[in-house]
Amino acid sequence: MAFFIEAVYLSFLLATTFEAAKAQPDANMIGLGATLYPSTQPTAWYSPSKRFAFGFFPEGSGFRVGIWIVGSANNVTVWTAQRDDPALSSSSTLGFIDGKLQLKYEQGQLQTIVDPPKPASYASMLDSGNFVLYDLYKSIIWESFMFPTDTILGGQALDPGKELISSLSPIDHSSGRFHLKMQYDGNLVAYPANSAEDSVDSYWNTGTMNNPKTKLILTNVTGKLLLADANGTSVIKPVASPLPRVNGSLHRATLGYDGNLRLFSHSFDAEGKSNMSTEWEAIADLCDVKGFCGYNSYCSRIDGEPQCFCMPGYSFTDLNETSGGCERNFTGSKCILGKEDASHINMTSLNVGCDDRPYFLAPMGEKEDCNHSCLEDCDCDAAIYSEPTCSKYKLPLKYLKSTTSTVSSTAFFKLSIDISRNQDGDTQKQPWSTILALSLSFVAYSCIILAVFTIFIFKFHIMKYRKLLFETRTTGLIKGFTLRTYTYNELKKATRGFNQELGKGGFGAVHKGTFDRGRSFVAVKRLEKVVEEGEREFRAEMRVIGRTRHRNLVRLLGYCIEGSKRLLVYEYMSNGSLADLLFKGQWRPNWDDRVRIALDVARGILYLHEECESAIIHCDIKPQNLLLDESWRAKISDFGLAKLLMPEQTRTNTHARGTRGYMAPEWFKNIPISVKVDIYSFGIVLLEIVCCRKNLAYNLSRPEETLLPAWAYNCFEANELDKLIRGEEVDRRTFERMITVALWCIQDEPALRFPMKTVMMMLEGIIDVPIPPCPSDEFSVQY
Structure with missing residues (x-):
């Protein structure tokens, strides 16, 4: 009988919550054109009761956009937008523009952070903590409750297949080390992040398997945390029940940065200050949280x-x-x-x-x-x-x-x-047999050096290798990284003896590997050149990619250092390289997909050039180094030739590096290079994306088409750009804009090439693209 009453009561609570959500918007309506600022008013939009706010909040030396409980200590955050992107500067703005929520950066670049399925006409921060967008008829078309981060609030549900992802720390709201998943089988399970979600990885669950379409609900009135059926009419299992609710208090369930699920209550005094209490926590001993401590x-x-x-x-x-x-x-x-x-x-x-x-x-x-x-x-x-x-x-x-x-x-x-x-505490000396063996080995080795000159050369290289290895250790190459270390045998087994090659570069091959019984895949880069070349490649890639974190850069997962063996383990990019997509397919990729890929590459280069702590010159931007994940998102890979610039440095001297056909003219003039060499390479790649062909193609019926950059400019000058796409249906304005931007990028003089942020804004149509001058006619120098 009690179970039936609980179910009926739950149905009533959910119904009243949804009705309240629909009836509330007129009290706190936000119209198109409204704007927020990080450090000047208005910084946030508030709910009618002033209990919740949506807007900018400080994090570290920058700002993020999210929802927080007003009056709480340190502004308890319950939802964060774009949580894994870099923090925002004080010059950013957030606007309700064109039916979307868009961030605008100092240079005018726009980024959409909330994109409803159709343009919104109104927005509102509700007293439930739900931020919603409405269409012209005031029907909800988007709500933050449907996209939780690490918290659910009263009246909110965690639907099947969705999850809470912990924050990285109490002051860093980036995605953390744990997640709580409402599985399709009805079981609510906590796992370490990036695990195989196997039973061995689970450290807490509700044990409610075989209940499909179950969802987690935090009731709005009582603050009870329940597992209920899809309609919310039947309680599968109570998870947590707080103490009797204080009038006007609210509840939240949060997956903490330490991996523990907790239920909190917030009561408010006459001045609006929040008093927080912990009502329940899933795990009493945090050592029971798998992954609380790292590997080994x-x-x-x-x-x-x-x-x-x-x-x-x-x-x-x-x-x-x-x-x-x-x-x-x-x-x-x-x-x-x-x-x-x-x-x-x-x-x-x-x-x-x-x-x-x-x-x-x-x-x-x-x-x-x-x-x-x-x-x-x-x-x-x-x-x-x-x-x-x-x-x-x-x-x-x-x-x-x-x-x-x-x-x-x-x-x-x-x-x-x-x-x-x-x-x-044992300080015994080495046995005499060991000392004698070492002495004899030294004498024999010395005789061989004196007798054979080639062995001397080999010794010379080995000494250089050891010197580099010592530098690696003493400069703390690995210090500061939280990457997984692998053994060579473990990677050899994962790649089945390195027999499935994905690609091959100048310093070694990349092989496909698998872990967790085939559930997860990785790409293992095996450096095959020994001594200083391989060591420098390894150190460069570790040093450069260790400083980066961006969705358009391939993620480094771990490494292996055993003797002379050097291997890097990356996330597996299931759809291969951009070169395979453009040049080896039987048909041209969809135009919209090509445009999106071009923007992905541009965003990655922009991050390397202007958003890192120190600017990074990739030095080898080409389709073979642009990889595609399972969502066809383009990511930049292979940082072995990259060059770091000091904070005050804009140019550097270095030997020529890169791939012919994509190298800027200054590489061949023995002058200092800058980030503009990457912009030149991007211009060549952009032409290849638009035209779906290599920049150099022989055996063509028209010899003038052999060199793509020169042919593209001739078509542009003659107003015959249609020749480049041979009748393909494309968005005309975008097509012309991309060709024009590419021609600016491949200018012979570096000063004429626009910075990457300007290139990005041109591609997105934020600023107009002027008519470019003719690029150099000396393209053939590098072929």
Whole structure:
């Protein structure tokens, strides 16, 4: 009977909430043309009760756009727009323009942050915390409640397939390390971000499988957190119930930056200040949150607070971010006839457990047997003995946690004898046999150097390589990165012996790899040139891409450093390169798709040139380095030739680098280069995107068409641009604008090429494109 009453009551609450949402807009209507500013009034639009605000709020040294609870300490944010984009400057504005919410930057560039399915006529910040857009007939056509970030409010639901994604920290509202998903099977599950969403990755769930179309609802009146059916008429399971509600209070459920789901209540005093109380939290011990500590580290409670510690023989990747994981600070031994060379390897024990899947699981009589089994196993980096079972694991380990004294299990970790002796305080000298072997090896090696000149050359290169490796370590190349470290064997297995090649460049090949039993894919770049060339390529790519974070740049996931082996692991771009799309397909890509791809590439270059801390010159913009993800979004890859500029530097001297056909003329004139070399390359790529052909094509029926840049300008000058697309249906204004912009980009004189921000505004039609002069007729220099 109580269950039936609860269901009826829920239906009544939902109905009254939706009716209130429809009836409210006239009280606080926002019309077209309304504008907000970060640091001058108006900065926000408020709900009628002044409990919620939509607008600019400060974050770090910049601003973001979102919704927050007014009067709360530090402005508790409940929704954030474009949360993974760079913070906004104080010169930005937000306008309700052309039926959309659009950001306008200092240079006039526009970015749409809310784009309803049809143009909106009105907007309103409701007292429920929902920001809505209405059409001309005052029907809701977009609402923030349908696109939650890390919070749901009273009257809001988390529908099947949708998720809450935690913030990165209490003061950084970028996407964080955890997400809470309302699965289609009816189970509400919390996972670490970027996990395979497998049962081994889950750290909290409601156990409500086999209930399709279930959704999570936070009731508006009582503040109860419930799982209900699609119609909201039947309660599947109560999740949390707060204390009796104080009159005028409101509730929110938030997935915190630490991965814990909590229910909060906010009451307000006479002055409108909010008093926040925690009503419920899903997890009592944060060490139970998988991924709370990063790779190769474990969580333990110290004085009741969770803290992260590295495994023995490991150190934090970033000392300022102990949750970012640890990396090994010793070199493993060699495998001899399938067994580990134990002469330089020891095992140490620790009372921790592991929720990762072991690659070996079998009963063993004693824990010493488990220890010895891992010590001899080349693939084993750690083992856990829980009587009578021995489990063996490879690196990296994701889900380690200290165990209580009541849990009978012991973990063993493999590390070098030198490190284990330092930890135990043993300072014994190396045995005489080792010293003698080293001495004989040195004498023999010296004789070979004196006898054979070629060995001397080899030694010279090895010394240079070691010098570069030392520089890598001492300059802290990896310091500051929170990237995953992989072993060579792990990547070799993931790529099936590097047998599925995706492409090949000057420094090595890129191979397709798979993890999590085929559920996730990666691209593994294997640097094959040894000594300084390969090391410089590796360091350049790590240094450059480690400073970047943009949706139009390929994301670096991790790396491998083992001896002379250098590998980089990137997100897998399932639709290949732009070169494949333009030049190898049986038909031309859709015109709208080509326009979107061109804008994607332009945004990526704009970020490198003007939005990074230090400007980055890519130096090799070409279709082969522009990759397409599963959504056909274009991303810039291959930063091995990139050049960083100092903060006050606009030009730099460097040797010629890049690909012929896309290299700016200044590369061949031995003069300092600037970001304008990338703009030239982009101009060539833009012509190729528009015309769907390479910039140099032989065996054509018309010889004048061989060189695309020269032919494009001749067609432009003769007002015969239709020849470039051969009757294809395109948007005429956009087509002409793109050709004209491309001709400006490939001007011989760098000063005539517009900056990337201006190029971007021209492509988007924000500013007019003037008539370009004739580019140099010396295109053939680089062919």
